[in-house]
Amino acid sequence: MSEPDPHRPPGHRRRTVDDFDASYSAQPPWDIGHPQPAFVEIADAGKLRGRVLDVGCGTGEHVLMAAERGLPALGVDSAPTAIAIAERKARERGLDARFLVWNAVDLESLAERFDTVLDSGLFHVFDDDDRARFVESLAAVTAPEARYHLLCFSDRQPGDWGPRRVSQQEIRSSFARGWRVYSIEAVTFDVTLDPAGVRAWRAAITRI
Numbered sequence: 001m002s003e004p005d006p007h008r009p010p011g012h013r014r015r016t017v018d019d020f021d022a023s024y025s026a027q028p029p030w031d032i033g034h035p036q037p038a039f040v041e042i043a044d045a046g047k048l049r050g051r052v053l054d055v056g057c058g059t060g061e062h063v064l065m066a067a068e069r070g071l072p073a074l075g076v077d078s079a080p081t082a083i084a085i086a087e088r089k090a091r092e093r094g095l096d097a098r099f100l101v102w103n104a105v106d107l108e109s110l111a112e113r114f115d116t117v118l119d120s121g122l123f124h125v126f127d128d129d130d131r132a133r134f135v136e137s138l139a140a141v142t143a144p145e146a147r148y149h150l151l152c153f154s155d156r157q158p159g160d161w162g163p164r165r166v167s168q169q170e171i172r173s174s175f176a177r178g179w180r181v182y183s184i185e186a187v188t189f190d191v192t193l194d195p196a197g198v199r200a201w202r203a204a205i206t207r208i
Contacts, residue, residue: 017078024059024081029162029191030121031058035065038151038187038202039120043069047149047204050115053141055104056122060086060097066118067097074112076102105133108140117141117148121189124152124163135174142207148179150203151189157199171203180206 024031035043039062042048052066057075059082066073067090075097077083083099090097102110104122117138126134138148155165168184175181182204189200 021079021081024079027192029193032190032192035061036120036151036190039118042149048116052116053114054118056119057086058082060089060099062118062120063097064089064093064095067095074098076100076104078103105130105137107137110141112141113143114141115146120151123150124166131174139178144207146207148205150205152201153189154199154201166201168201175205178208180208182206
């Protein structure tokens with residue numbers, strides 16, 4: 001039996017792929033029907049460039065945001081139901097975007113490279129071991145100067161409902177080798193459960 005994760009709130013079990021897939025039988029709290037405003041700001045500032053990958057893309061709003069701006073974009077998610085919804089959205093909006101059911105800790109098997117990676121709410125679901133595997137996986141599909149944009153729950157958010165809270169130090173230590181943390185900003189993560197949203201970190205991290 002593995003040791004309990006000291007960063008996971010008591011009573012929280014690790015969610016499985018089936019758990020996440022089942023979430024899409026209704027509207028999960030993170031599926032807000034439009035891109036996260038914190039990522040729209042990035043796009044509007046021209047910070048999306050080249051080939052875009054959205055890891056844990058859910059129903060595809062950030063991939064479609066990139067496609068609307070004329071960028072080649074791929075979204076991957078382990079939940080088949082989410083990917084099916086994303087593909088339907090792309091057809092309905094007449095947008096050229098790709099989606100795959102894929103494991104985010106095995107991005108190397110994509111055999112592709114990306115200039116921009118978006119992560120809205122994936123990093124904070126990993127335990128320590130999978131977090132390290134995920135960072136290695138990102139490195140396998142990014143070239144030097146590629147930019148990873150992270151949006152995750154902040155340790156400033158009170159309570160213990162929802163996903164694991166993440167500190168700035170955890171972000172910096174996770175990307176201490178082979179990456180440069182360019183910025184970490186306090187922003188809001190929109191959710192359906194609270195019109196005020198939740199406290200989050202938006203980090204810009206460059207592959208070196």
